[in-house]
Amino acid sequence: MNVKTVKTIIISFVAGAFLTGGFWLGVQNASYFKETSTADRSTTSNADNTQKGAVKNVSLMETTGSNVIADMLDLAGPAVVKIETESTRRGSSNRDLFFRHFFGEDYQIPQQERTTQSLGTGFIISKDGYILTNHHVVNGAQQIKVNMSGAEQKYTAKVIGQDPELDLAVLKIDAGKELPILELGNSDQIRVGEWSVAIGNPYGLDHTVTVGVISAKQRPLNIGQARFKDLLQTDASINPGNSGGPLLNLSGEVIGINTAINAEGQGIGFAIPINTVQEVLDDLINKGKVARPWLGISMQDLTPELARYLEVDVKEGAVIGFVSEGSPAEKAGLAQGDIIVEIDKQKVTSSEQLAEIIGNAKVGDRHQLLLLRNGQMNTVSVTIGEKNYNSQ
Structure with a gap:
């Protein structure tokens, strides 16, 4: 892998x-x-x-x-x-x-x-x-x-x-x-x-x-x-x-x-x-700061090798490696191992692409994620939060 x-x-x-x-x-x-x-x-x-x-x-x-x-x-x-x-x-x-x-x-x-x-x-x-x-x-x-x-x-x-x-x-x-x-x-x-x-x-x-x-x-x-x-x-x-x-x-x-x-x-x-x-x-x-959008996950690309290891049929997406405690991702129910394949019906081709989309969002924006978990597709709604550097 x-x-x-x-x-x-x-x-x-x-x-x-x-x-x-x-x-x-x-x-x-x-x-x-x-x-x-x-x-x-x-x-x-x-x-x-x-x-x-x-x-x-x-x-x-x-x-x-x-x-x-x-x-x-x-x-x-x-x-x-x-x-x-x-x-x-x-x-x-x-x-x-x-x-x-x-x-x-x-x-x-x-x-x-x-x-x-x-x-x-x-x-x-x-x-x-x-x-x-x-x-x-x-x-x-x-x-x-x-x-x-x-x-x-x-x-x-x-x-x-x-x-x-x-x-x-x-x-x-x-x-x-x-x-x-x-x-x-x-x-x-x-x-x-x-x-x-x-x-x-x-x-x-x-x-x-x-x-x-x-x-x-x-x-x-x-x-x-x-x-x-x-x-x-x-x-x-x-x-x-x-x-x-x-x-x-x-x-x-x-x-x-x-x-x-x-x-x-x-x-x-x-x-x-x-x-x-x-x-x-x-x-x-x-304001004393710059409001930065934050989802609270770490990600990596879904490579062909990783897809075989996880035994999934999808070929593109972003695999969640970690979910921060108290983050918008945790509140939305995202979990380690979830594979995000779409955001707002747009295909996710890489973790970098998804990170750029989240980075260009505004605090308070809502997005629909399509993710693969345990072989089943699920739609999850997430609300973008504000990054708190003291807790990172």
């Missing part, structure tokens, strides 16, 4: 950036940070002042000459910020595990609170302090500080919205003044071979600038909970600490958010297209 499997890359952020499955998410561990006092957090949320209503203040469309990148950075650089996070977790030390090895499983390992400090990058998209970055930069942080270029003061940031699936987060700071912003460009218009400029804080080196080209578009990549289909690939150097920073064109417009690199190669970095970000930006600011 040849059962198709899905390979998932899991990223750990216990102590900054970790190598997993050949990819780095660029969060840089920064244990050298000094303690800073916590400023009052701003709870003001004003979506009208976000990027869509912001006045363009970065434009070099008519700039020519050999200093075009330097000139662009003079305007774009002040809107790029360093993000410092602090997280406290309970865990065991290697010494405690050592003692358990010698004294047996009955040895009680004390749980100790451990503080980890990491850094990433972000950029300001509204004059009143909204900031875009990666979800994995701030995920689980108890304290978030934002440091602007040339400023001695660090601002305490509040998480306004997060989306693990697109690896996005929106922060808000209250600076008490108008802030410089970056204009969001159009990533759909970017061509392979065009120049790209990354700004970030790799390994704590503030406002490091790297230059390259867009080497590919629409790259698929799975990292942890994030499922990407259309990442921009660039050879502009991206390292731990760059995550959440902008990928710019020569006009100083953001065309992507730097999010990962391939650690097994050189000059292979990935950025979330800014058009993908803009599709969910309002939801992140106004």
Whole structure:
């Protein structure tokens, strides 16, 4: 029997950036940070002042000459910020595990609170302090500080919205003044071979600038909970600490958010297209999240080998491998081993096709499934739920 499997890359952020499955998410561990006092957090949320209503203040469309990148950075650089996070977790030390090895499983390992400090990058998209970055930069942080270029003061940031699936987060700071912003460009218009400029804080080196080209578009990549289909690939150097920073064109417009690199190669970095970000930006600011449709099953293709093993006559479909507890699928009565052959009278040819249909549905939509169970065809009605990442 040849059962198709899905390979998932899991990223750990216990102590900054970790190598997993050949990819780095660029969060840089920064244990050298000094303690800073916590400023009052701003709870003001004003979506009208976000990027869509912001006045363009970065434009070099008519700039020519050999200093075009330097000139662009003079305007774009002040809107790029360093993000410092602090997280406290309970865990065991290697010494405690050592003692358990010698004294047996009955040895009680004390749980100790451990503080980890990491850094990433972000950029300001509204004059009143909204900031875009990666979800994995701030995920689980108890304290978030934002440091602007040339400023001695660090601002305490509040998480306004997060989306693990697109690896996005929106922060808000209250600076008490108008802030410089970056204009969001159009990533759909970017061509392979065009120049790209990354700004970030790799390994704590503030406002490091790297230059390259867009080497590919629409790259698929799975990292942890994030499922990407259309990442921009660039050879502009991206390292731990760059995550959440902008990928710019020569006009100083953001065309992507730097999010990962391939650690097994050189000059292979990935950025979330800014058009993908803009599709969910309002939801992140106004609702704090993006409502994702969810059925609550894992699936695999019904291959000829699997059909023979299961002794079924159908040749195409999606075999349910697991049903999440409390999910819409469980409430509808779906079970492990069911073979979904139709959805709304449309033939299911693969698990990927069915997953795409569910992914394009809206929360609350009802669908009719035709499934094979114990040699009998059954029609089941399911209502699409909302994905809860805390329970996944």
